[in-house]
């Protein structure tokens with residue numbers, strides 16, 4: 161297949177990002193892209209998202225938004241890494257054979273290799289540790305390979321540990337006895353959270369667009385609700401653990417909870433929704449603060465060489481970070497989002 165020229169945008173043509181490269185793969189014919197938002201604090205890291213988008217413009221929008229969030233996530237977490245993201249975007253409706261999937265992953269690995277280490281990929285929606293091993297066939301810059309291959313495997317457990325640390329700080333207590341928690345998205349992080357919160361005595365309600373997950377949830381003693389109801393139920397805590405963009409002016413108006421904290425990336429449709437949440441007296445912990453457990457754990461182990469316990473202890477520092485952000489928001493009469501952004505900017509300034 162003839163190779164299409166890649167499209168490269170650099171900071172000269174973009175206001176906030178350092179670089180965006182999109183290319184149609186020479187083996188697969190599928191477009192993959194990498195956005196680097198910032199390398200001020202160190203090499204850019206971010207997940208490799210593998211999903212069809214209705215248009216390539218939407219894929220580009222996603223990779224730009226997600227890479228910017230990674231800069232904030234790493235900066236607030238105190239990591240010496242910057243923000244990046246990659247997207248593999250097969251045409252909608254195209255079903256890939258295992259060989260085609262392998263081919264597009266290698267195409268993407270070629271692109272990663274061209275960044276010479278200034279971008280490093282991990283798993284994200286649609287990819288997992290086994291895919292990271294395929295990326296390693298053509299580039300050393302992939303993390304979270306399976307434990308059997310010497311990597312740290314899935315980061316969803318540490319991500320859940322970080323969300324629970326954020327929840328403790330936000331709720332002001334570790335005691336979840338009798339509290340009603342609604343988790344929207346019963347995937348890998350959602351399932352970890354549900355099990356831990358149920359073990360801690362919470363009344364846990366879960367939902368997922370995949371109805372096949374209902375039996376497993378109910379067997380585990382969880383209550384099931386339909387996805388469209390999850391964000392409207394009366395609850396002590398709502399945990400967005402599915403997709404981004406779930407908090408809009410409309411959905412916030414229907415929330416019936418004092419606290420929203422969860423792992424889903426880019427939960428707000430727009431930053432101004434943080435003000436809508438505050439106006440309704442709902443405490444929202446910025447997603448890039450609460451969801452940093454996975455990247456903190458993985459990079460502590462794979463890049464800094466820490467052991468399991470030391471890396472997990474680092475994940476637990478998210479509790480202190482949330483306390484700091486909330487104290488600043490109270491002192492300055494601002495939102496947690498404004499204070500988290502200020503913290504990220506401060507770290508970037510110092511790093512620069």
Ligand SMILES: NC(=O)c1ccc[n+]([C@@H]2O[C@H](COP(=O)([O-])OP(=O)(O)OC[C@H]3O[C@@H](n4cnc5c(N)ncnc54)[C@H](O)[C@@H]3O)[C@@H](O)[C@H]2O)c1
Pocket residue numbers: 285286314315316317319344345346347348349350367368369370387401402403404423424425451452454455
């Ligand atoms: N896994 C990690 O370490 C990690 C780290 C940081 C952030 N995140 C983010 O956290 C979220 C969950 O991650 P995950 O690894 O559990 O993903 P996952 O793919 O394992 O689970 C997501 C679940 O959400 C369900 N879902 C999709 N749309 C839904 C909807 N509209 N309503 C209800 N359920 C819906 C899916 O069916 C799936 O079961 C994602 O947004 C991810 O980007 C994950």
